[in-house]
Amino acid sequence: MKKLIAIIAFAATTSLHAQPFTAQSADADTVVASAAAVPAVAGDDLTAADSLLSTDEMAALSEMAATDGGLHMQLKTKFVEGSAGFMSLVALALVLGLALCIERIIYLTLSEIDAKRLLADVDKLVEAGDIAGAKAICRDTRGPVASICYQGLMHSSEDMATVERSIMSYGAVQSAKLERGCSWITLFIAIAPSLGFLGTVIGMVMSFDQIQQAGDISPTIVASGMKVALITTIFGIIVALILQVFYNFILSKIEHLTSQMEESAITLLDSIMKYKLRQQHD
Numbered sequence: 001m002k003k004l005i006a007i008i009a010f011a012a013t014t015s016l017h018a019q020p021f022t023a024q025s026a027d028a029d030t031v032v033a034s035a036a037a038v039p040a041v042a043g044d045d046l047t048a049a050d051s052l053l054s055t056d057e058m059a060a061l062s063e064m065a066a067t068d069g070g071l072h073m074q075l076k077t078k079f080v081e082g083s084a085g086f087m088s089l090v091a092l093a094l095v096l097g098l099a100l101c102i103e104r105i106i107y108l109t110l111s112e113i114d115a116k117r118l119l120a121d122v123d124k125l126v127e128a129g130d131i132a133g134a135k136a137i138c139r140d141t142r143g144p145v146a147s148i149c150y151q152g153l154m155h156s157s158e159d160m161a162t163v164e165r166s167i168m169s170y171g172a173v174q175s176a177k178l179e180r181g182c183s184w185i186t187l188f189i190a191i192a193p194s195l196g197f198l199g200t201v202i203g204m205v206m207s208f209d210q211i212q213q214a215g216d217i218s219p220t221i222v223a224s225g226m227k228v229a230l231i232t233t234i235f236g237i238i239v240a241l242i243l244q245v246f247y248n249f250i251l252s253k254i255e256h257l258t259s260q261m262e263e264s265a266i267t268l269l270d271s272i273m274k275y276k277l278r279q280q281h282d
Helices: 002-018 028-067 070-081 084-111 115-127 131-139 144-154 160-178 182-214 219-281
Strands: none
Touching: 084 160, 084 182, 084 219, 115 131, 115 144, 115 219, 131 144, 144 160, 144 219, 160 219, 182 219
């Protein structure tokens, strides 16, 4: 910038000195005004040059912002480059799979209770002979553990084999409810990379078609088809990995609830057995 100012000032001064004075009796005020005009002209040129440089800098900054627009912008660009047809199918698999995962996580989270506290309350009421009170507690508590306890207490007046059979049967029903929708999640986990591989094959076919039409193997032609193929594969694998993480988290919750159900069933059977033995002795 300093060099540019010096060059413009030197050029203006040279042009001023190069002008001949035709009148020897030139007014001093005219000379002073001419000299003052030089910085003004130079200032205008400097302002225009400065604005020109600012425009170039702004263009460079805009280009850098478009290139380095963050992860969101890069994903959007790659999504468009990866063929909208197959990328839309992969995105649909991600959305549906995440919807099922969120639904299962909410259901399983609401199904979790303090099973030990519930069983302690039920055991106290059964030991005191208040079967109706124990049923009321189980009926007012959410979750499969409370449902299994309620089902066992419903048959507490029958023999132990019947009570055990009813608890096991109802436990199988509750386990099926916990695993509902998991098969669809596994389906989307398998579909996402398959769609990516399908896009890879189609991208290779497109590359060979372009090579055949051009009649020459050009790196540019091959690279375009290969780029589409690899982008679809990458996104398909990413979707499968995301859904797999959520699926494993869901499986861990199901295993935890299943172990709670089994432990609760054993504890309830022991409580009912003690209640029946006490009734026989009385």
